Amino acid sequence: MTNNSEKIKLNAAIKNRWSPRRFTDKPVTDEMLHLLFEAARWAPSSRNEQPWQYYVAKKQDESDFYLLIECLTEENKVWAQSAHVLMVSVMKKNFDYKNRPNGKALNDVGAANNSLAIQATELGLQVHQMGGFDKEKAIELLQLEKENYEPVTMIAVGFPADEKSFSEEDKKRLQQHKTRKEQKEFVFQIEFSNQK
């Protein structure tokens, strides 16, 4: 789609959100965390089921934090330790109503996670989601009822390190973030009526 107006522009938090691999020591306050979960809370979901859960460990609670770190892949373990908070987003697989499978639960947890990420950016924080973790280990650690609950992503939260302190790898990461498909690659104008 083309933007014909000079006045409208992309929301700043959407534009500035990214997934850093290096965080500062600055603490994430409980008030900030509360706002992140408020953002998740207001996300849309199929039948308003709100099938998301968040299991949270702060770095100051060392043993819990490092038990979560142990669930990550070796690559993620290295950088995620610099986060101030780690969490696991979990989806409830069945609707409350008649306990039927909720085919949109994954979509809805994704929506909640994205709201949370945008709110984080708004606060000067960043989050970095990870699919690279051992699901079975997380299920066991969190004592999830496997039939109805499934970990979706692990999420590192913190204040991103200053770009001046970036290693070559960090710079590569930021560059990767900026690599985006053009809209023409994923937006398709439907023109059925013209084909008659």
Ligand SMILES: Cc1cc2nc3c(=O)[nH]c(=O)nc-3n(C[C@H](O)[C@H](O)[C@H](O)COP(=O)(O)O)c2cc1C
């Ligand atoms: C579901 C999901 C899983 C991801 N898994 C990982 C991961 O295991 N390790 C990692 O470093 N980044 C992971 N990422 C981050 C993506 O690589 C990142 O979002 C993508 O490269 C776009 O960059 P940006 O978030 O900075 O815009 C994941 C992101 C999502 C949404």
